[in-house]
Amino acid sequence: MNLNYLIIENLQERAEFIRKELAKEFNLNSLIAIPIYSENEFIGVCDKKKTELSPSLAVQIARVFETKKSIAKIQELLRLIDISDDAIIVLDEEDKVLFWNQGAEKLYGISKMDALGKNINKILSYSYEAIKGKLISKRKWIGEIEQRKSGGERILVGSFMELVKNEEEEGYKIFIRNTDITFIRRLQEQLNRAQKLESIGNLASGIAHDLNNIFTPKNIDIKIEISGELHPILGDPTSINQVLLNLCVNAKDAMPNGGVLTIKVENVYIDEDYAKWNPMSKVGDYVVITVADTGIGIPKDVMDKIFDPYFTTKGEKGTGLGLSTVYTIVKEHEGFINVYSEEGKGTVFKVYIPAISNHKNKKEEDRKEIxxxxxxxxxxxxxxxxxxxxxxxxxxxxxxxxxxxxxxxxxxxxxxxxxxxxxxxxxxxxxxxxxxxxxxxxxxxxxxxxxxxxxxxxxxxx
Ligand SMILES: Nc1ncnc2c1ncn2[C@@H]1O[C@H](COP(=O)(O)OP(=O)(O)OP(=O)(O)O)[C@@H](O)[C@H]1O
Ligand SMILES: [Mg+2]
Missing domain, CATH: 3.40.50.2300 (Response regulator)
Incomplete structure (x- = not known):
């Protein structure tokens, strides 16, 4: 086969190259030359004396080099895509697999060999058809899908799909990137379940973490005191958590220059004298959650309004719903709240929730009927x-x-x-x-x- 051009390398060392001195002078190592053939037999290369390298040929040669470079770049990119942990898949219009990376091999336990050219619906059992409809109308689809590995094991993936159209070609391709989120989701579920079963004491220490996040830039010391054997109460942990958080955020707002936040949970017995003085209470066992701060305090004329919905002294920054929510939740738990405050010294909120044994008193009548x-x-x-x-x-x-x-x-x-x-x-x-x-x-x-x-x-x- 006749060649249109030749690349000659290592010029300075080649014995047969007669212009070594020139090559050295210009520090040339390789040369493109036009080969000369005679009756299909290569007889040598032309040099400048005999012919000029035509400009169009030079352009063509430059293109060849550029193409070579871009192919190398594309290959590097493909290599990176291939070793990605995510499953990366490209489909054609008929749902046939055109590309299947190592991530996909690992995630689904299906080799490239087994996947390429196959219909995606046959390899992965999920309703790709429904998603495809959306992809065609919206071009992109992001969501979570339950799929199965080749062994049948169920997995949950976060999926990103895009319809890609190449202007030079007819039709389209579908690009898919699937990330395994099974583990993360399980962890979240476990956490939710664990939280639901947590005692108030644990909840308080649990939210200490949230609080630390809220308080990190501030100079606030958090003290948590939880007495050992707390009475059981009947309550919704998420709501109790909400109560604690709202009170703690208020405490933080009240201490712009830092201070001490104390959270305390303890048992308290309310006797007849106390119950007479506080009509909201009834005689019996309570669990009391105290949130105390050393902040600005609440002025007397403000005190009457703090539990009103939308009452705030924080302007745009406050909704005024924090304490009204606290009030509603505590009431739902048949409890009550006491507030003590001194301007410039600080505020103490005490939330009383009746212990289970204490429900007896009020429910006496109902019980007889039952x-x-x-x-x-x-x-x-x-x-x-x-x-x-x-x-x-x-x-x-x-x-x-x-x-x-x-x-x-x-x-x-x-x-x-x-x-x-x-x-x-x-x-x-x-x-x-x-x-x-x-x-x-x-x-x-x-x-x-x-x-x-x-x-x-x-x-x-x-
Ligand atoms: N620990 C506290 N120290 C001083 N003032 C407080 C404290 N807790 C509440 N207040 C006062 O009670 C008002 C109402 O509180 P509430 O939590 O209902 O709303 P907010 O804190 O203003 O707004 P949001 O809760 O939406 O941030 C506050 O604006 C503030 O004036
Ligand atoms: Mg608030």
């Missing part, structure tokens, strides 16, 4: 504090309660008290047996007994 004749309930639950909360709640409704820590104990108690027990409440996750298995055993023994299975319980606060 049940005249005594019934027995068996509670099978391995977590001590939950067992006690359930017992307490049932007793408030005038029911007799028998407690079992595990499946074995439950069976024993049932055998002994067959005639007495009307209802069994069984936790799903017992230490020795799964709740549904235990229910099977109980049903075999007492087919008539009514049973409640507790699954995914969301106990409020300890």
């Amino acid at each position: 049940s005249e004749k005594k019934s027995y309930v068996l509670v099978v639950e391995d977590e001590k504090h939950i067992r006690e909360i359930v017992k307490d709640m049932l007793e408030r409704n005038n029911l007799n309660v028998l407690l079992a820590e595990n499946g074995k104990e439950a069976v024993k108690i049932l055998e002994k008290n067959k005639e007495l027990i009307n209802l069994a409440i069984v936790d799903y996750n017992l230490s020795d047996v799964k709740g549904d298995v235990l229910i099977g055993e109980i049903k075999a023994m007492l087919p008539e007994l009514k049973i409640i299975l507790m699954k995914n319980k969301q106990y409020s606060c300890r």
Whole structure:
């Protein structure tokens, strides 16, 4: 085959190159030359004396070099795309896989070999069709999709898809980037679940983290005092968290030059004298959450209005809804709030939430109505504090309660008290047996007994 041009390298060392001196003078190492053929046989290269390198040829040669450079660049880019942790996939109009990177191989457990040229709907079982419709109308799609690995394992991916049109070609291609978010989502779910089961004490320390974030640039010391054995209360952790946060943010705002923020949680008994003095309260056990600051304090004429919705002294910066929300939540929990403040010295908010045992007093009348004749309930639950909360709640409704820590104990108690027990409440996750298995055993023994299975319980606060 005849060549249009030749690249001659290492000029300065080549024995056959006769102009070595010239090459050295101009520090030339390589040369492009036009080869000369005679009857298809290469006989040498032309030099300047015989012919000029035509300008059009020079342009062509330059192009060749540029193309070579861009190909190298593209190859480098492809290499980077290939080793990315994300799955990167390109599809044609018929949903066939044109590109499948190493990230996709890892994420789905499907090799390039197995993926290329195949229809995406056949390799990944998800409704790509529905998304494709949106892609064609909107060009882009971002969302989360549940997919399966080749082994069947379910994964959740954050997906970015784009319809790409090349002006030189007809039709379009679909670019897909999928990121595995299964782990992160599971972690979030666990965190949410854990938060729901947390005691107020833990909540307080939990929000210490939030608070640290709020307070980092300020010179504020946070002190947290939580007494050991707190009474159980009946409450919604998210709301209680909200109460704490709103009070703490107010405390922060009241200490622009720094100070001390104290959060305290303790048990308090309200006696008859106190209850007479404070009509919002009733005699009995309470859990008290104190949020105290050493800030600017609340002037007397402002004090009357602080719980009013939209009342704020912070101008544009405040909505005036913080304390009215606190008030509503505390009222929902049948509690009350006390505020002490001295201008220039600081403010103390005390939130009183009745302990579970304290609901007894007010609910006395209701209870009588609910049940005249005594019934027995068996509670099978391995977590001590939950067992006690359930017992307490049932007793408030005038029911007799028998407690079992595990499946074995439950069976024993049932055998002994067959005639007495009307209802069994069984936790799903017992230490020795799964709740549904235990229910099977109980049903075999007492087919008539009514049973409640507790699954995914969301106990409020300890
Ligand atoms: N710890 C505190 N020290 C001094 N003043 C307070 C304190 N807590 C509340 N206040 C006063 O009560 C007002 C109402 O508080 P609230 O939390 O309802 O609204 P806000 O804090 O002004 O606005 P937002 O809660 O939307 O930031 C505040 O504007 C402030 O004047
Ligand atoms: Mg506020």
